Amino acid sequence: MQKQLIFILIFFSAKLVYSQCDSTSTYFSQLPNSLTILVGDTCLSNADIAVLDSIISKNNLDYESPLAIGTQTWFDGRLRFFVAGNYGNSSGMNDTIYTLPENFGNLTGLTTLYLEWHRISELPESFSNLSNLMSLYINNNILTSMGDNIGNLTNLYFLDLGYNELSEVPASICNLENLTYLWLFNNNLENLPDCFCDLDLDWLNDDNSGYPFFAIGANQLCDNIASCIDSTEHLTLSLDQFYYSFPVYSPQDCDTTTATLEDPIFPYQFQVSSPYPNPFNPTVHLEMYVPHDRKMDIRVFDILGNETNVISNYSIYEFGSHKIHWSSENHSSGVYYIRFSDGIHSKVKKLMVIK
Structure with missing residues (x-):
């Protein structure tokens, strides 16, 4: 009799909690171990749940519940921290977005977001609605744009856009008055907005843990460099790609002798095309044109400057076009550099392996 009474009390308690959820939320009786409730009950926002469902369906992912994707922390019914980096372990997720x-912009309660190591090329227009977002880690993707309205995220404190394919920084970034950390290294940036130096950043120093407040190495900033970063060490600073555990010297890619095969600048010099595809897995292709027979040295290096492969050890290449291939089959994801040299001139191309 006593057991029956306990069961009845539990049943009606659950029904009571369920009935207390308003029309904007849903009661969940079971939660995965990867989810934490900081404050509040298990009445969770329908809008936030819909976003998680959309991530799953749009990327053809296989999850029994939207609460099981990544590591989630909820606060008073809203998703507050979302760790969805593709880390290959239990701290994030093991799938590619x-x-x-x-509808991602409906996560208006979000303050911290990890989306590292995916293949995201652009942010949805609604992303700028995440007005409470304070920390965004979206490194090691293939972002080509951060969107014109990134400046709407006025609470941003930490912005990590390293190891992407960004070609420009929108002027609206200068609206981020609370920004304290900005990492833009290993992209394709050729210029910065005129207002860039108006950002209230520490352009020169590191924090107490040794991390830079600002770093922008390994881009293509060669002319008209902003005065706040010109001649600073952080213009050539990056962090190691996989763990961000140590600084890496990463100069700007300012090879003025590089020319396309179709429009050579110096007819007597060899030419090298841009690598394609890039990023790639597992094989990348380039075309090299030599105006007359010559010995060519072609080598591949990792981001630390370690030689990983020798494609040609000053072998003779005859006049004409040659197809150059490199396979990353035995190498991990990351940034690599392929260097071409005839003993007089050198050209370097950046490669990105994503597995």
């Missing part, structure tokens, strides 16, 4: 759904 290619596209963020347009």
Whole structure:
């Protein structure tokens, strides 16, 4: 009799909690171990749940519940911290996100977001609605743009955009008055907005843990460099790609002798095309043109400057075009450099392996 009474009390308690959820939320009786409730009950926002469902469906992922994707922390019914980096372990997720759904901006309670090591190429327009976002880690993707309205995220404190394919920084970034950390290394940036130095950043120093407040190495900033970063060490500073555990000297890619095969600048010099595809897995291709027979040295280096492969040890290449291939089959994901040299001139191309 006593057991029956306990069961009845539990049943009606659950029904009571469920009935207390308003129309904007749903009661969940079971939660995965990867989810934490900081404050509040298990009445969780329908809008936030819909975003998680959209991530799963849009990327053809296999999850029994939207609460099981990544590591989630909820606060008073809203998703507050979302760790969804593709880390290959239990701290994030073990799947690849290619596209963020347009309703992603409905996660308006979000303050911390990890989306590292995916294949995200662009942010949805609604991303700028995440007005409470304070920390964004979206390194090691293939982002080509951060969106014109990134400046709407006025609470941003930490912005990590390292190891992407960004070609420009929108002027609206200068609206981020609370920004304290900005990492833009290993992208394709050729210029910065005129207002860039208006950002209230520490351009020169590191924090107490040795991390730079600002770093922008391994881009293509060669002319008209902003005065706040010109001649500073952080213009050539990056962090190691995999663990961000140590600084890496990463100069700007300012090879003025590089020319396309179609429009050579110096007819007597060899030419090298851009690598394609890039990023790639497992094989990348380049075309090299030599105007007359010559010995060519072609080598591949990792981001630390360690030689990983020798494609040609000053072998003779005859006049004409040659296809150069390199396979990353026995190498891990990351940034690599392929160097071409005829003993007089050298050209370096950046490669990105994503597995």
